[in-house]
Amino acid sequence: KPQVFLGEASLMPHEYVHSWNGKFRRPAKLWQPNFQTPEHTRMLWVYEGLTNYWGEVLSARSGLFTPAQYRAMLAFTAAGQDHRPGREWRPLIDTTVGEPMGGFGVDYGNWRRGDDYYDEGVLIWLGVDVKIRELTHDQRSLDDFAKRFYGMDNGSYVTRTYTFDDLVNALNVVAPYDWASYFHKLLDRTSDHAPLAGLTNSGWKLVYSSTPNPYEEARGVIHHFTRTLFSVGFTTNDKGVIGDVLWNSPAFKAGLAPGMQLVSVNGVKFSPKVFLHAIAGITKPGQGKLVFVASGSGITGTYTFDYSGGLRYAHLQRTEGTPDYLGQIIAPVK
Numbered sequence: 465k466p467q468v469f470l471g472e473a474s475l476m477p478h479e480y481v482h483s484w485n486g487k488f489r490r491p492a493k494l495w496q497p498n499f500q501t502p503e504h505t506r507m508l509w510v511y512e513g514l515t516n517y518w519g520e521v522l523s524a525r526s527g528l529f530t531p532a533q534y535r536a537m538l539a540f541t542a543a544g545q546d547h548r549p550g551r552e553w554r555p556l557i558d559t560t561v562g563e564p565m566g567g568f569g570v571d572y573g574n575w576r577r578g579d580d581y582y583d584e585g586v587l588i589w590l591g592v593d594v595k596i597r598e599l600t601h602d603q604r605s606l607d608d609f610a611k612r613f614y615g616m617d618n619g620s621y622v623t624r625t626y627t628f629d630d631l632v633n634a635l636n637v638v639a640p641y642d643w644a645s646y647f648h649k650l651l652d653r654t655s656d657h658a659p660l661a662g663l664t665n666s667g668w669k670l671v672y673s674s675t676p677n678p679y680e681e682a683r684g685v686i687h688h689f690t691r692t693l694f695s696v697g698f699t700t701n702d703k704g705v706i707g708d709v710l711w712n713s714p715a716f717k718a719g720l721a722p723g724m725q726l727v728s729v730n731g732v733k734f735s736p737k738v739f740l741h742a743i744a745g746i747t748k749p750g751q752g753k754l755v756f757v758a759s760g761s762g763i764t765g766t767y768t769f770d771y772s773g774g775l776r777y778a779h780l781q782r783t784e785g786t787p788d789y790l791g792q793i794i795a796p797v798k
């Protein structure tokens with residue numbers, strides 16, 4: 465299926481990057497001499513977050529993503545992270561520290577935050593790449609950091625560990641800046657929104673429209689969910705079984721919950737088409753309500769809430785008159 469190729473395009477580049485970021489160079493306490501000593505997972509935002517960033521960038525540089533597909537992927541990631549209300553109570557660093565305790569519950573993942581250090585890592589490291597380009601007036605980039613940080617002990621298979629300070633020092637050689645504060649601010653604090661400054665400063669901004677996002681569509685086909693999280697705040701599979709429900713969203717407050725199954729939408733028997741059609745038809749405030757009959761745990765009930773946004777999909781829109789750092793980042797390296 466072409467959707468699988470698009471939706472999983474960055475998988476192999478991601479694993480390839482791990483050869484350097486994770487296998488060769490590894491956070492000091494993620495390396496342990498034997499299997500009975502626990503690993504300390506606090507630096508997973510580098511181990512996985514930076515690998516995720518590079519894996520996607522290399523997918524675009526190598527042609528596995530077209531530039532438009534890369535932007536669709538990034539828009540979906542940015543919008544997804546911006547729809548994680550769990551950031552109000554849980555700083556990102558806690559998702560790394562909590563990793564060995566297995567915080568992978570599926571229900572209300574947007575509130576638990578699970579392994580957000582992967583996708584949020586992409587936004588954080590895009591911010592670093594853009595910041596280096598700004599600070600050095602296009603003379604340097606995260607590529608220079610990579611050369612310096614991974615380009616050592618040529619031919620050796622022996623893992624070289626590093627600390628947070630080593631990382632900050634290496635970035636400071638490439639572009640002097642208060643990197644420690646930069647990271648602590650993004651990692652250690654709660655917030656209302658995803659860290660989108662890097663994206664915004666890259667020359668593009670996150671917008672929503674009724675035009676479908678092809679990357680989200682591909683992921684939806686692979687993982688069987690409707691692309692409705694950014695509109696009504698929940699998704700279903702083909703049979704109407706609800707996946708995640710955004711914490712405190714109108715659907716949540718109406719009583720819809722993960723695992724319930726939609727029976728009908730506005731009086732019409734559920735199908736994905738009927739569901740999308742009902743949402744698409746309400747585009748003005750005060751225009752209408754969504755009325756769902758849904759069943760769960762043997763109880764069938766009616767769940768109603770006001771809705772006015774129509775279908776909403778995430779996209780990146782070029783900010784004219786600003787440097788297109790994102791375009792530079794994903795251009796093949798000559």
Ligand SMILES: [Zn+2]
Pocket residue numbers: 478482511512515
């Ligand atoms: Zn990985």
